[in-house]
Amino acid sequence: MIVEIVAVGTELLLGQITNRNASYIGEKLADSGFDAHFQVVVGDNLDRIVEAIETAMGRADAVILTGGIGPTQDDVTREAIAAATGRPLRFNEEFADRLKTYWESRGREMPESNLRQAEYPDGAQQIDNPKGTAPGLALEHEGCWLFALPGVPAEMQYLLQHEILPRLRDLAGVDHVVLSRLIRSWGRSESQVAELLDDLYNRSTNPSVAFLASAGEIKVRITAKAPSEADAVQLIAPYEQTVREKLGASVFGADEETIEQVLFDLLTQRGWTLATAESATAGMIAARITSVPGSSSVYRGGAVVYATDLKASLLNVPQEVLDAGVVSEATALFMAEGAAERFQADVAVAVTGSAGPDPQERAIGTMVIGVHTPEGSGVRVLRLPGDRERIRTYAATAALHLVRLAVVGEWWER
């Protein structure tokens, strides 16, 4: 089944917003096994939306329109569908009443233009939009299905997931579900992961196994086709187990789990608190661990010791250690231990490094990360590529992962 996406909105043409809706829908369509040949963006112009719809209907089995179904005068997607299919617009009295009640219940008067949202091309079905007021539309015309969704991402995503994709699967006679599970790892290279999972990768078509690398993370995606979701889950389970066994401690989570949340959970389980001591990353690790709601139960605080003398005065790094090298294994270890003590935390992580643009002692990209736990200490030197911000961001990510490994007792080679 071929599906075409038509995004409506002059602000897209002017570059005021980027067409993320199209990439979101494109990904979901691909996940479900549908083909996409074209995506089109068109402004808030009736004739040109009609042209885009007619062209899309001529080459696709289904067309998903986003945007232009709100209450204002420039929202003309409803009219365009009517014109492209030669159907008159009808008025949904019941929906109009609900709309009026909604506004009244908030004690506000409804602008008359909102009633436009009660209009629909003859034969179309209005689809309730629990995330907003503008209803979606579904219409079959001469063997092609047209769907109109709001442009607001949260509303569009909800309706796509709960209304459009299930309908498309029905229409395509898809009698199976496609389910993916993402296993997230850190600390091995993509080629190491691929080598460890070589058998799995070559052996299997269902589930299929794919590798994705991004921001230092290697993700293993296991995708299964099965008659039901329960069957797909069962197909995936042994693969997930194999992946976790082969990759060992480098696996930190699955699907939407973040390293921040995973680390927070692990520290909570062990009853350990955390402190940070940051030079090159200057607060980035602290900001990330505290992005987890409720992190105050685990995170005590930290020092940003940008100036070298503060590493001594605040964290008790011995002067002779600093003299021997600020960007050094010894400095990182003393910083971590000093932070644990100063902030009365069980675990502490420290970063000192050379982020550029000018090198500090060691080559740009050299980042030294020290970790202290009640069970011991460890340090690791990373050489990171990229510019200043990328080096700092990667180092903060690496620091969170190294803390996780230390907390689960999987110390790296020290």
Place this chain on the structure above:
Amino acid sequence: MIVEIVAVGTELLLGQITNRNASYIGEKLADSGFDAHFQVVVGDNLDRIVEAIETAMGRADAVILTGGIGPTQDDVTREAIAAATGRPLRFNEEFADRLKTYWESRGREMPESNLRQAEYPDGAQQIDNPKGTAPGLALEHEGCWLFALPGVPAEMQYLLQHEILPRLRDLAGVDHVVLSRLIRSWGRSESQVAELLDDLYNRSTNPSVAFLASAGEIKVRITAKAPSEADAVQLIAPYEQTVREKLGASVFGADEETIEQVLFDLLTQRGWTLATAESATAGMIAARITSVPGSSSVYRGGAVVYATDLKASLLNVPQEVLDAGVVSEATALFMAEGAAERFQADVAVAVTGSAGPDPQERAIGTMVIGVHTPEGSGVRVLRLPGDRERIRTYAATAALHLVRLAVVGEWWER
């Protein structure tokens, strides 16, 4: 002149990347006064790229293609242009030689497929690409201009700016330049800014004045049309002066200047150093000020005092002050003064607040920012909307701006 953008790449259809190139080009076209009616995305498929080119040529005066001109087998934009215009592909020997020399100079053997980049449709001009190896293409066919650019954003942007836009302006007989200047302000609402600049806004069509609000910043955009860049600069200058006078100290910079860089420059000028004391923002301010290369000459360091007891032990906030309210004006002021002393800095900024999801003492979104300078201290209470991350990010932005105002002696009402 109507310009259509055709982006080539299966990864765009699959949603693996978002079509930021289109929004970038769309914005630049709008800036130059060109009309855009459609944007199209098509996969790496010869027939369908041909279809997209033919359709675009039928309704636009110029077509800008991005992507598909690299060296690999799935890069077929060159072939598609040749097919759509019925022209044979030619081979540029001289370019092929340069390509070989380039590879040899790096001591590597060139894969044969790279020679594909020396091909061009008959009559097309190859445009040198100083940011990469794949050259762009320009071809006039039956009154329509076709331009092919690389998909790599940095290469595309360079060629658009330096080659395509000047050609389009020539073709359109544009005998003027359009120049914009963005005046950036913080601390006034959009409606206040609009009211202060009401005269300017209503009076003027050239330069025109527009307001943009984003992330708490209000930007005033002054756009002039003139026969030359020098004339446009001259048209803009008195408007910029008026805007700066009317908005006063809330103007912090222009165009690409960031608050981080501006603050760094101001502190450098005054010879003052900076420290941070963060609770709710937990390192975000530190991370942002240190995003400026060379910030170690100004920024000393900071404390992330997430746990309440650390505010006392590390920054000497009196226990009775904390008992009376951790999220309070007094706590923020003591934190700032404590940080200035502890980190031996001239200036210090402190944030304490309630970021949610559960309220801490005061309503979620309450953020108290204290600033200490050698000339005095000040505190401000903000009530910020949004979720936890948005509140924290806005508070960090506000803190940087309040430090700037304090450093230039423009204390807010205290």
